[in-house]
Amino acid sequence: MELxxxxxxxxxxxxxxxxxxxxxxxxFATVWNRAELxxxxxxxxxxxxxxxxxxxxxxxxIFSFALVIRNWRVSQNPxxxxxxxxxxxxxxxxxxxxxxGREKVVKQESxxxxxxxxxxxAARRQAELIARKAARxxxxxxxxxxxxxxxxxxxxxxxxxxxxxxxxxxxxxxxFLPKTPQ
Amino acid sequence: xxxxxxxxxxxxxxxKAELEKLHSSSFGWALxxxxxxxxxxxxxxxxxxxxxxxxxAVYRVESSIKTWLFSVIRKTAxxxxxxxxLLFKRFTSDEEKAERSSLTAGxxxxxxxxxxxxRFQQALxxxxxxxREALHLVFYEDISLREAADVMGxxxxxxxxxxxxxKKHLRESLGQSEIVYGIGWRGKENPGAV
Numbered sequence: 001m002e003l004x005x006x007x008x009x010x011x012x013x014x015x016x017x018x019x020x021x022x023x024x025x026x027x028f029a030t031v032w033n034r035a036e037l038x039x040x041x042x043x044x045x046x047x048x049x050x051x052x053x054x055x056x057x058x059x060x061x062i063f064s065f066a067l068v069i070r071n072w073r074v075s076q077n078p079x080x081x082x083x084x085x086x087x088x089x090x091x092x093x094x095x096x097x098x099x100x101g102r103e104k105v106v107k108q109e110s111x112x113x114x115x116x117x118x119x120x121x122a123a124r125r126q127a128e129l130i131a132r133k134a135a136r137x138x139x140x141x142x143x144x145x146x147x148x149x150x151x152x153x154x155x156x157x158x159x160x161x162x163x164x165x166x167x168x169x170x171x172x173x174x175x176f177l178p179k180t181p182q
Numbered sequence: 183x184x185x186x187x188x189x190x191x192x193x194x195x196x197x198k199a200e201l202e203k204l205h206s207s208s209f210g211w212a213l214x215x216x217x218x219x220x221x222x223x224x225x226x227x228x229x230x231x232x233x234x235x236x237x238x239a240v241y242r243v244e245s246s247i248k249t250w251l252f253s254v255i256r257k258t259a260x261x262x263x264x265x266x267x268l269l270f271k272r273f274t275s276d277e278e279k280a281e282r283s284s285l286t287a288g289x290x291x292x293x294x295x296x297x298x299x300x301r302f303q304q305a306l307x308x309x310x311x312x313x314r315e316a317l318h319l320v321f322y323e324d325i326s327l328r329e330a331a332d333v334m335g336x337x338x339x340x341x342x343x344x345x346x347x348x349k350k351h352l353r354e355s356l357g358q359s360e361i362v363y364g365i366g367w368r369g370k371e372n373p374g375a376v
Binding site: 028 | 202298
């Protein structure tokens with residue numbers, strides 16, 4: 001009996017809820033038309049912080065990409081670059097099949113070799129210069145003397161460094177003694 | 183998009199007419215599935231209509247249109263609610279959350295509710311999802327437990343269990359508020375029981 005009464009009460013409360021829902025509900029035509037247009041209105045608030053963070057991430061990505069590209073270019077071998085330029089399927093590659101073209105390539109290669117040789121020679125000279133300078137420095141350091149080292153010496157240094165003879169003092173003393181008659 | 187398109191033997195115009203008839207109930211059900219967030223409920227309903235128009239949700243004549251539609255609404259509401267919850271957690275500060283919750287409560291709060299209705303809605307919101315759904319389908323939509331089970335995608339036995347437990351919890355919640363507010367709940371129907 002009580003349960004039936006409660007169910008009725010719950011039903012009444014749900015009816016009241018239905019009335020409330022109907023008052024806040026959108027019209028069918030509005031929702032249907034929006035759906036027909038295929039525009040699901042996602043009313044997400046515009047977040048400036050999100051935009052800032054995305055822009056920051058994009059900047060960092062671009063900067064790091066630029067750095068990587070730059071390093072990669074620097075690390076590339078210049079010979080390979082030149083060869084690539086010669087071999088690339090561009091205008092030069094099409095002109096190469098003639099004998100003049102081949103000569104040009106040979107000349108280019110010999111020029112590169114000469115440049116390399118000069119570079120190697122310069123590097124060797126540089127290394128020799130550095131070695132010579134190091135040897136000179138080492139010699140200078142070994143000969144160096146302190147400017148105050150002279151102050152450490154005195155005329156009486158001989159007394160401390162040499163040993164007297166056994167009878168030397170007695171003989172010297174005799175010369176100072178008055179001559180008394182014996 | 184062609185309105186005259188056939189969807190599984192049913193003309194879209196006929197389907198539209200049926201949907202229009204059920205629109206009010208659909209919105210109520212969407213509200214219940216979206217924890218009474220009217221914006222989300224409207225978005226869910228719009229997504230459901232879009233799914234129907236695009237042929238992603240197809241009505242087959244195995245069940246009633248109402249059962250099928252409510253089932254689609256329920257599934258869509260769950261996925262939309264999850265998405266929104268995830269976004270809400272990620273990108274919303276505490277102040278924005280407070281502001282948003284006050285905005286969400288806005289239209290419903292503007293409706294002049296009785297004190298009992300407010301307590302009832304609060305008690306309903308505190309119920310577990312399945313129990314709330316079972317009670318809504320039976321009492322609000324006035325459909326059988328079997329149909330409610332179909333909508334919820336569970337067996338009739340489970341639906342009955344959720345329904346009974348929901349009623350019990352609701353009774354307890356309203357009974358507690360009866361003590362707090364000093365308003366008769368059982369006493370109105372059966373004074374001797376109090």
